[in-house]
Each structure stands twice: as C-alpha cells, then as structure tokens.
Amino acid sequence: xxxxxxxxxxxxxxxxxxxxxxxxxxxxxxxxxxxxxxxxxxxxxxxxxxxxxxxxxxxxxxxxxxxxxxxxxxxxxxxxxxxxxxxxxxxxxxxxxxxxx
Amino acid sequence: xxxxxxxxxxxxxxxxxxxxxxxxxxxxxxxxxxxxxxxxxxxxxxxxxxxxxxxxxxxxxxxxxxxxxxxxxxxxxxxxxxxxxxxxxxxxxxxxxxxxxxxxxxxxxxxxxxxxxxxxxxxxxxxxxxxxxxxxxxxxxxxxxxxxxxxxxxxxxxxxxxxxxxxxxxxxxxxxxxxxxxxxxxxxxxxxxxxxxxxxxxxxxxxxxxxxxxxxxxxxxxxxxxxxxxxxxxxxxxxxxxxxxxxxxxxxxxxxxxxxxxxxxxxxxxxxxxxxxxxx
Numbered sequence: 001x002x003x004x005x006x007x008x009x010x011x012x013x014x015x016x017x018x019x020x021x022x023x024x025x026x027x028x029x030x031x032x033x034x035x036x037x038x039x040x041x042x043x044x045x046x047x048x049x050x051x052x053x054x055x056x057x058x059x060x061x062x063x064x065x066x067x068x069x070x071x072x073x074x075x076x077x078x079x080x081x082x083x084x085x086x087x088x089x090x091x092x093x094x095x096x097x098x099x100x101x
Numbered sequence: 102x103x104x105x106x107x108x109x110x111x112x113x114x115x116x117x118x119x120x121x122x123x124x125x126x127x128x129x130x131x132x133x134x135x136x137x138x139x140x141x142x143x144x145x146x147x148x149x150x151x152x153x154x155x156x157x158x159x160x161x162x163x164x165x166x167x168x169x170x171x172x173x174x175x176x177x178x179x180x181x182x183x184x185x186x187x188x189x190x191x192x193x194x195x196x197x198x199x200x201x202x203x204x205x206x207x208x209x210x211x212x213x214x215x216x217x218x219x220x221x222x223x224x225x226x227x228x229x230x231x232x233x234x235x236x237x238x239x240x241x242x243x244x245x246x247x248x249x250x251x252x253x254x255x256x257x258x259x260x261x262x263x264x265x266x267x268x269x270x271x272x273x274x275x276x277x278x279x280x281x282x283x284x285x286x287x288x289x290x291x292x293x294x295x296x297x298x299x300x301x302x303x304x305x306x307x308x309x310x311x312x313x314x315x316x317x318x319x320x321x322x323x324x325x326x327x328x329x330x331x332x333x334x335x336x337x338x339x340x341x342x343x344x345x346x347x348x349x350x351x352x353x354x355x356x357x358x359x360x361x362x363x364x365x366x367x368x369x370x371x372x373x374x375x376x377x378x379x380x381x
Contacts, residue, residue, distance in 0.1 A: 038218050042305075043278055050300035051266055052278035055134065055186060055215075066278045067268045076305070078221045 023089035026063035027097035029075050035060030036101060039077030043087075048072070064089075075099050104312060107350045108211050111222060114182060118142050124175050124231075127214065128185040128195040138224030140184065140217065144173050144231060148191040148339070152198060160361070166202050167236045174231025177204070184210035184217070188300070188307040193346045194339035197359055201246060203239030209346065215307040245349075247332045247358035249366055252291065253373055260331040261294035262323070264344045265364065269336070270296040272377040275368075276336060284336070285368025289375040291334070295323045296380055299340040302347045315347055330356035334363040 025043065029036040041062035043051040051071065054062050066089040073085045081101040089095055117123040118141050125143040127135045135145040146152065151169050152160055161169065175181060181199060185192035192213055199207040210217070218224070247255075255261060268274040272288035290296070301318055304310060310318070319325045331348060333341040338361030349357040360367075367373065 040215060040219075045267070049267065050298060051268070053188070055131075058137075064278045065276070067273045076219060078219050 021091055022065045023068045023091050024063060024094040025066050025071065025073065025087050025089050025097065026061065026094060027073075027099060029056055029060040029062070029077070029083075029099045029101060031077065031081060031101040036075075036077050036081075039075060039081070042074045042076070044072040044074055045069075073097055073099070075101065077101055103353065104309075104351050107208060107346075108309065109182065109208050110211050111217055111220060114140060114184070114210050114217075115222065117182070122178075123180045123182055124173075125182045125184070126173070126175075126192075126195070128183055128191045129187075129214075130191055131186065134186050134214065136226070138226055141223060141225040141227070142229050143184075144175075144229060146173070146195060148194060152195065158362075158366075160198065163202060163238050163240060166198065166238050170236035170238075171234050174234055175236060176234045177237055178206070180206040180208065182208045182210055184213045186214045188215060188303050188343070189213035190299070190339045190343050194342040196350075197245065197342040197345055201241050203242065212306050212308040219306055244356070245345075245358055247334075247360040249360075249362050249370065251358075252332055252334070252360050252362075252367065255330075255332055256291060256374065257293045258329075260325045260329050261291050262319075262325065262331060262333045262341075262344060262348075263290045263294040263296050264299040264333055264335045264341050265290075265296070266298050266300075267296060269364070270294075271379060284365050287368045287375055289368070289377045290364075290380075291367060292374045292376045292381075294334075294376075294380065295325060297323045297325075297344070299335070299343045302344060309347065309351060312351060315352060319348065319352075327354060330358075332358045332360050334360040334367070336364045337361070338363045 037058045039056045042053045043064050045051050052064055068090045071087050073087050075083045083099050083101050085097050087097055125140050127139050127143045128146045130148050132147045183192040183196050196209055263270050270290045275288050320327050333344045335341040341359050345359040348354045
C-alpha cells in the first residue's frame with residue numbers, strides 16, 4: 001500500500017492490519033464459497049454519499065481507513081452481483097466484515 | 102469540444118482493438134491490475150513511476166514525457182485511448198498530461214476499468230510489443246495548470262472546487278478512507294472553496310453523468326459561477342483531474358485549471374489561510 005497516492009492501493013487486504021490510531025474496516029467477499037477476486041467495495045456515508053472504493057484483491061479482500069462512525073459497505077461484482085452491509089468504525093479498532101454475494 | 106470528442110464507450114474501444122492508429126493505454130497506481138488482465142493490446146503507464154519526476158515534487162518534464170511515449174511506441178499522430186482503475190482518476194490525470202503537452206487526439210474510456218470488468222468484457226495478460234517511436238511534445242500549456250501562488254491569489258475571486266470527500270473537506274480526515282491518514286500538516290480546505298466530491302460526477306459503474314446533470318450539479322447545487330475562472334484541487338491532483346475533465350472537456354468551460362500540488366502542498370504551507378468545517 002502506498003501512503004502518498006490518492007488512488008487504489010494494491011488490491012485486497014492481504015497485509016496484516018494493525019489499527020493503531022486508525023479506524024479500519026476490512027473483510028472479504030465470497031460467492032458460492034469462492035473468493036471474489038474481480039469486483040469493488042465501496043464505503044458510503046449518510047444518504048449514499050460516496051466515501052471510498054477499492055478493487056477486491058485476489059483473496060476477495062478489501063480495507064478502508066475510515067473516520068469513526070456508521071457507514072454502508074456496498075460490494076459490486078460482475079454479473080450484477082451486489083450486497084450491502086452496515087458497518088461501524090472506531091479509532092484503534094479493526095472492524096471485520098465478511099460478505100457473501 | 103463536446104462529450105463525443107473526448108469520451109468513448111466500451112463498444113467503441115472493443116471495435117478499435119488492433120486499430121493501428123489507436124493506442125489503448127491503461128493508467129493506474131496499482132499496476133498489478135494491468136498485469137492481472139487488461140484490454141487486449143493495451144500498454145500501461147504507471148502514474149507515479151512514469152509520470153512523476155523521481156527527485157523533485159513535480160511531474161515529468163517535456164523531455165521525460167517524450168521519452169516515455171517514444172518508449173511505449175506512441176506517435177504524435179496516434180489517437181490515445183486512456184482508461185484505468187479508481188473510476189478513471191489516474192486515466193483522467195494522464196489525459197490532463199497529454200493535453201498539457203499538446204497531444205490533441207486523446208480520449209477517455211467512459212467507466213474505465215471498472216465498467217469493463219463489471220461488464221465481463223475480455224481481459225488479456227499478453228503484453229503487446231510496440232515499435233519505438235520518436236515522440237515530440239509541445240511546451241506545457243500552463244493555461245491548464247495552477248501553481249500555489251495563483252491558488253492563494255484566487256481565494257474569494259475565482260471558483261475553487263475542492264473535489265475531496267466531505268470528511269477531508271471539513272478536516273475530519275487527511276486522506277481518502279482507503280488510505281492511511283497522513284501527509285499534509287494541517288487538515289481543512291482553502292477558504293471560499295466549494296466542496297463537490299469528484300464522485301458526484303460519476304455513476305456507480307464509473308461512467309460520467311449526463312451533461313445536464315453535471316451542469317446542474319456544479320452551477321445549481323454547488324453555486325459555481327460559470328462566468329468566472331475555476332481551479333480544481335484534491336489531495337495530489339488526480340481526483341481533481343477527473344473534475345477538470347468534467348468542467349473543461351465535457352462541459353466546455355474555457356478557463357479551468359487543475360492544481361496538482363493540491364492539499365498535500367497547500368495543507369503544509371506556512372502562513373496560508375485554512376478553513377475548517379462546512380463551506381461558508
């Protein structure tokens with residue numbers, strides 16, 4: 001993961017996360033028991049306000065460094081597959097979300 | 102300039118795979134995406150390694166841009182079709198470079214890599230071999246690029262569009278939520294800037310919203326004065342290149358600049374004014 005880019009880090013959340021002072025939201029996406037390696041995870045705020053988006057990694061993983069608060073996680077994948085989960089982020093914590101499409 | 106001159110859809114791209122006069126270029130930060138699979142025949146540009154000066158904080162100069170395009174086998178008279186991940190952030194950033202250095206025949210693929218993937222279109226891992234060219238760029242068109250002194254002078258006079266997320270704009274975060282929170286010394290935004298996150302210009306699949314909706318977004322909801330000159334900024338200048346593309350290329354506003362120094366520069370300057378919270 002690069003720290004000075006605005007854009008996508010290397011896909012997925014393979015590197016171990018230590019929250020430190022950050023509010024981390026991470027997880028994996030599966031479909032019929034297999035990791036979804038092509039797709040996108042979006043973090044949305046109140047009223048569907050876009051916050052961030054990452055491509056899923058080879059293991060179906062994703063990770064966000066959010067502000068503390070309540071968020072909606074939306075996953076998009078080929079074939080019109082999609083899912084949404086409500087998530088809570090807090091400083092110093094890693095919130096883990098598993099998503100089955 | 103209108104939408105059809107600068108933006109093409111995936112069907113157009115598919116129809117021009119193998120066209121000797123069209124070079125398809127994927128631009129990403131995470132170039133492992135290209136290695137995993139790309140539009141057949143596409144070459145890659147790494148936004149950092151290829152487009153940034155390796156020592157100074159600046160982007161490649163004219164000579165460097167010429168060397169890059171020559172090495173990638175791109176000629177002055179080729180049509181260049183750019184696409185990439187992150188809803189085309191880096192492809193739009195590269196598009197802005199091509200315009201800065203005088204390459205007129207440049208297009209953006211609507212929806213970029215994301216829509217291509219979500220549509221399950223063909224991806225290839227084969228890396229094309231293109232014969233070296235002798236590319237000649239023009240001097241930078243400075244009418245498209247804002248530097249810091251011009252930005253400070255624009256406070257309260259021109260439209261300043263901060264295209265970061267609301268949390269970055271108000272000062273709750275220093276970086277997008279998928280990156281560690283570091284970089285600029287101070288959080289907040291440039292006084293008098295309007296916050297129009299880049300994402301409001303895009304649909305969920307990464308395509309751009311229709312022109313009438315875009316016009317209403319910037320002129321109506323955000324209250325930009327289209328009669329004034331405009332400077333767009335974000336954190337390092339690529340999300341704002343996406344908005345620059347919308348305002349200058351799609352909507353055809355004449356005087357729109359991208360401030361590529363953006364918040365990582367402005368938020369670390371000594372003595373400049375900063376606002377926190379909502380726009381005033």
